[in-house]
Amino acid sequence: MNSQADSKPDRSLDLRSITRIAIHSARLKDGMDEIVRALRSEMIFDNLVTYAIDSDAENLDVVYARALGRGKSAGPDASWGEDFAGQVMQAQKTLTRVSSDEVSDDRLKQVYLLGVPLRLREALQGALIFIRFGGPDFTEDDILIAEFVATQVAILVKIQKMDRQIQALETQNQAAQLQEDFINTITHELRSPLGFIKGYTTTLLRSDTDWNEKTQKEFLAIIDQETDNLQDLIGNLLDSARLQSGQLPMDFQAISLDSIMNGVVQRIKSYHPDMKILLELDPETPKVQGDSRRLAQVFENLLGNAVKYAPGSSVLITMAPDKAGAVVLIRDYGPGIAPEYLPHLFERFFRVPDHSPTVHGSGLGLFICKQILDAHGGIISAESELGQGTIFKIWLPSPAGMFSSQ
Amino acid sequence: MKILAVDDEPLYLRLLKVNLEPEGYEVITASDGEAALELVASKQPDLVILDVMMPKLDGITTCERIRQFSNVPIIILTARGEEQDRVRGLDVGADDYVVKPFSVTELVARVRAVLRRAKNQEDDITQSRYFVHGNLKIDFARAEVWRDDKQVYLSATEYRLLIQFAHNIGQVLTAEDLLMAVWGNQYKDDKEILWVSIARLRQKLEDNPHSPVHIVTRSGLGYLMPPLEEIKR
Numbered sequence: 001m002n003s004q005a006d007s008k009p010d011r012s013l014d015l016r017s018i019t020r021i022a023i024h025s026a027r028l029k030d031g032m033d034e035i036v037r038a039l040r041s042e043m044i045f046d047n048l049v050t051y052a053i054d055s056d057a058e059n060l061d062v063v064y065a066r067a068l069g070r071g072k073s074a075g076p077d078a079s080w081g082e083d084f085a086g087q088v089m090q091a092q093k094t095l096t097r098v099s100s101d102e103v104s105d106d107r108l109k110q111v112y113l114l115g116v117p118l119r120l121r122e123a124l125q126g127a128l129i130f131i132r133f134g135g136p137d138f139t140e141d142d143i144l145i146a147e148f149v150a151t152q153v154a155i156l157v158k159i160q161k162m163d164r165q166i167q168a169l170e171t172q173n174q175a176a177q178l179q180e181d182f183i184n185t186i187t188h189e190l191r192s193p194l195g196f197i198k199g200y201t202t203t204l205l206r207s208d209t210d211w212n213e214k215t216q217k218e219f220l221a222i223i224d225q226e227t228d229n230l231q232d233l234i235g236n237l238l239d240s241a242r243l244q245s246g247q248l249p250m251d252f253q254a255i256s257l258d259s260i261m262n263g264v265v266q267r268i269k270s271y272h273p274d275m276k277i278l279l280e281l282d283p284e285t286p287k288v289q290g291d292s293r294r295l296a297q298v299f300e301n302l303l304g305n306a307v308k309y310a311p312g313s314s315v316l317i318t319m320a321p322d323k324a325g326a327v328v329l330i331r332d333y334g335p336g337i338a339p340e341y342l343p344h345l346f347e348r349f350f351r352v353p354d355h356s357p358t359v360h361g362s363g364l365g366l367f368i369c370k371q372i373l374d375a376h377g378g379i380i381s382a383e384s385e386l387g388q389g390t391i392f393k394i395w396l397p398s399p400a401g402m403f404s405s406q
Numbered sequence: 407m408k409i410l411a412v413d414d415e416p417l418y419l420r421l422l423k424v425n426l427e428p429e430g431y432e433v434i435t436a437s438d439g440e441a442a443l444e445l446v447a448s449k450q451p452d453l454v455i456l457d458v459m460m461p462k463l464d465g466i467t468t469c470e471r472i473r474q475f476s477n478v479p480i481i482i483l484t485a486r487g488e489e490q491d492r493v494r495g496l497d498v499g500a501d502d503y504v505v506k507p508f509s510v511t512e513l514v515a516r517v518r519a520v521l522r523r524a525k526n527q528e529d530d531i532t533q534s535r536y537f538v539h540g541n542l543k544i545d546f547a548r549a550e551v552w553r554d555d556k557q558v559y560l561s562a563t564e565y566r567l568l569i570q571f572a573h574n575i576g577q578v579l580t581a582e583d584l585l586m587a588v589w590g591n592q593y594k595d596d597k598e599i600l601w602v603s604i605a606r607l608r609q610k611l612e613d614n615p616h617s618p619v620h621i622v623t624r625s626g627l628g629y630l631m632p633p634l635e636e637i638k639r
Contacts, residue, residue, distance in 0.1 A: 187485070188459070188485070191485055191486070191506065191507065192415070194507045195418070195506045195507035195508075196417050196418075196421070196507075197507070198507035198508065198509065199418070199421045199507065199508065199509075199510055200421060202508075202509040202510045202511060203421065203424060203425055203510050205511075206425070206510065206511060209428050215424070222417065
């Protein structure tokens with residue numbers, strides 16, 4: 001196939017199409033495949049290899065290699081121009097070389113090499129190597145085409161390198177962003193109750209104004225409420241820190257979930273007397289092994305979320321036996337959570353971005369719930385459909401189930 | 407004296423109201439920037455207290471927009487540590503700032519001081535919300551531009567450029583003036599960007615872009631928006 005065909009007069013290929021390939025290819029490999037395809041009618045070669053300088057600018061990496069002719073069957077034993085690529089890089093110009101083993105008849109041992117440095121904005125990116133086994137020599141014309149193709153390959157190599165760098169930076173950024181979001185959220189959440197406490201306290205302390213008793217009570221009630229908010233927030237921060245470092249001691253006992261849930265519902269109802277909460281309890285629900293204070297915290301958090309994020313909705317709580325344990329469903333009929341946010345719900349500091357900024361939250365509540373469930377060997381998950389509501393599902397192992405698994 | 411308080415937290419609005427009303431001020435409130443702009447235009451308050459952290463239009467942008475049609479004194483409320491907000495606020499025309507959490511006695515004192523200074527200056531506090539130049543109308547509060555009662559959509563840069571002319575009617579503005587005011591210092595030699603923007607503005611605003619009446623070229627000097635009498639011919 002690679003005998004005298006280079007005398008073919010008709011250069012039918014529109015070389016400009018290679019420019020398009022370089023610019024439109026999503027990946028280096030796809031682009032190179034297309035370039036090789038387009039090039040085959042132009043120029044004869046058995047192997048083509050693209051080497052690129054690695055990130056430390058120390059070594060050459062193979063980023064693309066294709067065997068078309070005799071090299072196909074020879075595999076790694078054929079010449080791939082590794083040393084030659086180094087020479088091309090060193091010389092920083094197009095080189096040709098013939099290395100033939102005179103005694104051998106094997107055409108694979110008569111290697112004709114053409115190497116072009118890949119350059120972009122004067123910076124050396126790597127080298128493009130063409131290999132023919134058994135000749136003939138590369139012509140002037142071949143060299144011109146190879147040099148043109150090299151400009152395009154240089155673009156492909158550079159784009160791939162930049163894509164990788166961007167990806168790495170984005171990953172780094174995400175971590176930094178999460179940290180910054182946390183600091184912003186926490187400072188805002190801590191500051192907001194402090195602002196009210198300071199504001200209403202200094203209002204009461206004004207020496208030039210006498211507030212009537214009713215107004216004084218109102219301001220004191222605001223201060224009281226904001227102090228509680230601050231207390232909750234600090235409690236949440238401490239809990240999440242302790243849970244994460246495994247320093248929150250759990251007091252495990254065999255407990256029945258319905259009595260815990262009843263207590264929580266009573267407490268929530270005392271703050272929100274209009275809230276409709278329905279309890280459906282299967283009497284077969286087994287006792288579970290758990291810390292009653294921590295589980296109450298989980299239930300309170302979930303019901304509190306329903307108050308905050310599904311205002312006006314009723315809440316249905318069901319409890320039933322399920323696979324060596326008990327399952328609790330807490331369902332609201334609020335606006336629901338978009339599917340893209342569901343997987344992140346239990347992550348630390350994650351908050352669904354769609355909520356009004358006046359709905360306060362630290363992004364810690366559900367994270368704490370998950371940590372508590374983890375400590376129990378239980379599971380918490382969420383299902384939701386926009387406009388339909390949200391269901392939180394909790395599974396806890398019963399003592400028997402726990403012992404059998406140990 | 408009328409004070410407009412703007413904050414997205416009802417508890418802050420209540421706080422400002424109970425503390426300022428006994429001082430003899432009338433307090434009106436808005437819970438976002440857009441409502442605030444409407445109220446500045448329609449109620450012409452003597453002072454605006456503006457929270458920086460607000461949804462939709464934040465306090466800084468609101469302040470900037472108010473300044474396009476009104477000299478009403480503005481005090482911004484910022485969070486401690488957010489020095490950038492204070493600097494930006496003062497840069498876009500706020501008169502003073504108070505840091506949250508604040509003591510109300512300090513806030514009330516600031517309000518008195520700012521109002522006292524404003525009184526001494528005695529300039530007309532509120533210009534008109536609307537600017538009219540022939541068939542061209544600008545609504546500063548909404549940052550909207552109308553030509554023959556049809557709304558014209560300008561880019562943010564084009565709008566800022568147009569405002570420069572509207573605020574300096576009858577004055578020749580040099581290319582450098584305009585570049586510095588709209589694009590910033592580092593663009594002051596970038597004449598081509600100004601040419602293209604003026605050409606685009608004329609395309610959008612002029613009946614005949616080749617013989618403009620709103621933005622006129624003074625060869626060798628710069629550009630100006632001629633006084634209204636001149637364009638009536």
